[in-house]
Amino acid sequence: MINYPWPKFDNQQRLNEVKSFFNNISSEYDKIDERSYWAFSNIVLWEILKKKILDTFIDKKTVTVLEAGVGTARWLIKILEYLPQSSGVGIDISPEMLQIANQNLADKNLFNRASIILDDIEKLECIYARHFDLVTCLYNVIGFNINPELAIQKLCGNLQSKGTLVLVLPNLYHAVYFSIQNHRLREVERIRSTYSVKYNDQNPEILLFTPKLIRNILEDNGFNNIEIMGFPISIYPTYRGSSILSLADSKSWHQLINSEVQFCLEHEAAARGKHLIVVARR
Structure with missing residues (x-):
């Protein structure tokens, strides 16, 4: 493995911290779409x-x-609803999250098409021996790992030879902007030296990526068809950004979404995104 710049953690302490964080927010997690920015962000991602x-x-x-x-x-x-011929497996380290996941699948009558497993990405062995056509890891999940490179290797090991890997990663350049906007100037040096950030003192440290960094990791894992985009690139989770969305009428809301999607699809805008979207095929 290449020696990437992320900090070294006490493995058990890091795992406990991340697991506790997600256990604590599990009961409120699905209410995120009630916030205008996150509703916008999720529609754009979809x-x-x-x-x-x-x-x-x-x-x-x-x-x-x-x-x-x-x-x-x-x-x-x-995904299962959009692709009726699909079946899925979901893994997570948070028992509380998975309890809600099982209930949500039951509510949608999807239990016969999905399995939920309590597991750690970095300890993940091949499920069904490279069985999957599509492997996804969305939002900042990889950024909460101990060793992101190892986590990505494990995901690649579960991908069919002609499968598609989709990652949504925390963007280093946005972390600089957002830390300055929130008057957390000490975080800028942390970002520069260790490619990590704490957006507040309560949440776990998030490990960050640049387009070049994730491209290098994926090329090392045998991918030669790699697309990197960013999202959102025009509206961020600030008071001003949320106000713009809250005050927009239905027509303006759809215009914002349509223009945002088109800009996000332009690869040269990737580094402006709050997140990086990576689509990789071998």
Whole structure:
């Protein structure tokens, strides 16, 4: 493995901290769409996922999906509903999240098409021996790991030879902007020296990526077809950004979404995104 710049953790302490964080927010997690910024962000991400990934599977007779960091299964459910020929497995380290995930799958009558497993990405062995057509790891899940490179290697090991890997990663350049905006100037040096950030004193440290860094990792894992985009790139989770969305009427809301999606699909805008979206195929 290449010696990447992320900090070294006490493994058990880091695992306990992250698990406790997600256990504590599990009961409120699915209410995130009640906040205008996150509703906007999720719609944009879903449109990108459909255009760049899911629509390529529509004509396949069967599609197998692994979602790492499945949480409450909200994204796995959306994928299963969009691709009725698909089946899925979701893994997560948070028992409380998975309890809600099982209930959500039951509410949607999807138990016969999905399995939920308590597991750690970095300890993940091959499930069904490289069985999956699509492996996803969305939002900041990889950034909460101990060793992101190892986590990505484990995900690649569960991917079919012609499968698709989708990662949504925390963007280092946005972390600089957001830390300065929130008057956390001491974080800028942390970001520069260890590619990590704490957005507040209560949440776990998040490990960060640049487009070049994730491209290098994926190339080392045998990928030669790599797309890197960013999202959102025009509206961020600030008071001003949330106010713009809260005050927008229905027509303006749809205009903002449509323009945001089109800009996000432009690769040269990737480094401006709050998150990086990575689509990799061998």
